[in-house]
Amino acid sequence: MQSPQHLLSRQRKRSKALWCCLIAVILAILILIIVPTAVVLSRKNRKYPDGLPAKVLLPLYEFPEDSAWDPLYSAIESNSNLDFIVIINPDSGPGGMSTAPGAEFSPGIQKLNNYSNVQTVGYVRTGYGTRPVMEIVQDIETYAQWADVHSSLAMHGIFFDEAAYEYSPENVEHLYIINQFAKNSTGIREPRTVIHNPGILPDARLNTNNTDITVTFEQSLKEFHKMDASLQESPFNRTSSAFIVHSAGPADLKQFVPELSYHAGYLFVTSNKKNYYSSFGKNWQKFVDAVPTNASAATR
Incomplete structure (x- = not known):
């Protein structure tokens, strides 16, 4: 034992x-x-290693006087491999019932449309689903009539600002109707891109099949860092998402912009801390230079 x-x-x-x-x-x-x-x-x-190819989504709300748009022309010409979607906004919309943009805007719009790497889209306010459809349709029709004046004044899509972000059957219908009107308007030229800007991450059920791009973030850099984790879990695809970030210093851009590109295919970052889109921020060119392009990806 x-x-x-x-x-x-x-x-x-x-x-x-x-x-x-x-x-x-x-x-x-x-x-x-x-x-x-x-x-x-x-x-x-x-x-x-330096991000995924992206495009610039520029809210151009600055009045075109005294060479105010020159920083944009310079950036476009010095970055021929980078695509720009430029939001034209004469007066919180097309600016009245005129069939053509004002004399101040026409030369600038024509110049932008002459660049092969630029797409112009018209700004339309939607009031988070509260603005009547017929008023929105009238704004779209006004933009469409610009092309009748001259093809070089044509818009190539619509940017719906203040888009609804809370789900309801009424909001879904509202967005679908105005989207479809923009898509069917012959005066809005190809590719007739439809962009929604709710300013925050909207209910995914509002992502109708005739929406091309959704701005899922439009806040300060400080707020972005707070929300980074939730934005990475967004149900919206990178290729149909846009980030707009304001109050960002130039020192942040070289690393920050490529990081953004992993999560959104359309970007705008400005150092402006107020009136974000009424002038070009001090970091405008640094931002443009930091946006990854197809050409830069191909060289890696």
Whole structure:
């Protein structure tokens, strides 16, 4: 008969062996989880270390006088591989019932439409679903009539500002109707891009099948850092999402803009802390230079 001490020793050895096996299994599981993830991330960073190709979505709400739009022309001409979607906004919309933009705006619009890497879209306010459809339609029709005056004045899409963000059947119908009117308007030229700007992450059920781009963030850099995690979990695809960030210093841009591009395909970042879109911020050119393009991705 074995002594109690011998039995206890055998039991301890068996227990130690079981613990070793258990630890080995846990380590194997962790390796299976962590290593493939690390490989994927390293591949992603190796292929796109400076971000994914993106486009500039510029709210151009500055009156075109005294060479005010020159920073835009300069950025367009010095970045021929970067695409710009420029939101034209004469007066919180097309500016009355005129069939043509004002004399102050026409030369600038014609110049923008002459660039191959620029798409102009008209600004229309929607009042978060409260503005009557017929008023919105009238604004779209006014933009459409610009093309009748001259093709070089044509808009190539509509930017619906103050888009509804809370779900209701009425809001879904409201957005779908105005989208479809813009899509069907012959005066709005191809590609007839429809952009919604609720300013925040909207209910995903409002993402109708005739919406091309949704601005899922329009706030300060400080607020962006607070909401970064929730924005990364957005149900909206990167290729149909836009981020607009204000109050951002120039020192942040070189790393920040490429990071944004992993989550949104359309970007605008400004250093302006008020009247964000009525002038070009001090960091305008730095922002443009930081936006990844197809050409820059191809060289990596």
